[in-house]
Amino acid sequence: xxxxxxxxxxxxxxxxxxxxxxxxxxxxxxxxxxxxxxxxxxxxxxxxxxxxxxxxxxxxxxxxxxxxxxxxxxxxxxxxxxxxxxxxxxxxxxxxxxxxxxxxxxxxxxxxxxxxxxxxxxxxxxxxxxxxxxxxxxxxxxxxxxxxxxxxxxxxxxxxxxxxxxxxxxxxxxxxxxxxxxxxxxxxxxxxxxxxxxxxxxxxxxxxxxxxxxxxxxxxxxxxxxxxxxxxxxxxxxxxxxxxxxxxxxxxxxxxxxxxx
DNA sequence: ATGTCGCATTCCATGCGA
Numbered sequence: 001x002x003x004x005x006x007x008x009x010x011x012x013x014x015x016x017x018x019x020x021x022x023x024x025x026x027x028x029x030x031x032x033x034x035x036x037x038x039x040x041x042x043x044x045x046x047x048x049x050x051x052x053x054x055x056x057x058x059x060x061x062x063x064x065x066x067x068x069x070x071x072x073x074x075x076x077x078x079x080x081x082x083x084x085x086x087x088x089x090x091x092x093x094x095x096x097x098x099x100x101x102x103x104x105x106x107x108x109x110x111x112x113x114x115x116x117x118x119x120x121x122x123x124x125x126x127x128x129x130x131x132x133x134x135x136x137x138x139x140x141x142x143x144x145x146x147x148x149x150x151x152x153x154x155x156x157x158x159x160x161x162x163x164x165x166x167x168x169x170x171x172x173x174x175x176x177x178x179x180x181x182x183x184x185x186x187x188x189x190x191x192x193x194x195x196x197x198x199x200x201x202x203x204x205x206x207x208x209x210x211x212x213x214x215x216x217x218x219x220x221x222x223x224x225x226x227x228x229x230x231x232x233x234x235x236x237x238x239x240x241x242x243x244x245x246x247x248x249x250x251x252x253x254x255x256x257x258x259x260x261x
Numbered sequence: 262a263t264g265t266c267g268c269a270t271t272c273c274a275t276g277c278g279a
Contacts, residue, residue, distance in 0.1 A: 009266075010266090010267055010268080013266090034267095034279090036267070036268065037268095060268090060269090061268055061278090062268080062277095062279090112278075112279060114278090152279095206265075207264095207265035207266050207279095208263080208265050208266090209262080209263095209264050209265085210264080211265095250265085250266075
């Protein structure tokens with residue numbers, strides 16, 4: 001089973017890319033972030049015609065997440081508990097039955113948090129703590145679980161071409177990295193790093209200043225696995241090719257293959 | 262080189278978020 005995450009930076013602008021990539025990559029489950037539209041504006045008919053069931057949590061202008069899948073989920077949960085005042089569409093889960101049992105997948109669009117001295121940074125850290133609590137609860141289910149999405153976290157210096165350029169950025173501040181480590185310390189596995197410890201494994205390149213041409217990237221899109229999912233890990237890779245397509249998203253898909261039927 | 266996108270509106274120019 002192939003499970004992917006991709007921040008598409010407007011699903012309406014990226015619909016043709018999404019369809020082309022679905023056909024090419026043949027994923028079973030896809031977590032999307034930054035839909036930047038309401039549910040009704042999602043290109044549902046086209047994606048369904050490509051063979052995918054569509055579950056969305058849209059929002060006008062910003063944010064928005066979705067989970068696409070070959071099969072209809074048994075259950076969908078929209079929103080991340082722990083803050084009734086949080087109106088951002090940044091989190092959803094879906095549970096699927098397979099021949100090998102259940103798999104639970106979350107699509108996460110973690111807040112960017114910049115600038116760090118604004119209210120946006122405590123919102124990011126609060127969201128990360130809520131995610132940690134949710135992950136802890138889900139881990140108690142002892143299911144194959146994939147927490148997939150745009151974390152807006154550069155975990156380690158090796159995950160940036162120029163780490164010095166990010167030291168004061170909300171994506172790489174010590175508090176951000178510590179919160180990410182607390183998540184991992186629950187017993188989650190960073191799927192890409194379990195498969196590949198090489199440098200220059202990036203999932204995002206800024207649109208500005210020819211960042212992609214210079215390979216001036218960062219790795220901020222992650223698939224975190226529960227022990228039951230990690231036990232079934234076959235491989236994980238970044239699909240860098242889509243960044244070279246015409247009018248691309250600034251993020252590329254990251255895919256994990258699990259030994260699940 | 263503050264050099265790019267995508268969204269929305271006070272709408273063909275600007276501010277915001279990233």
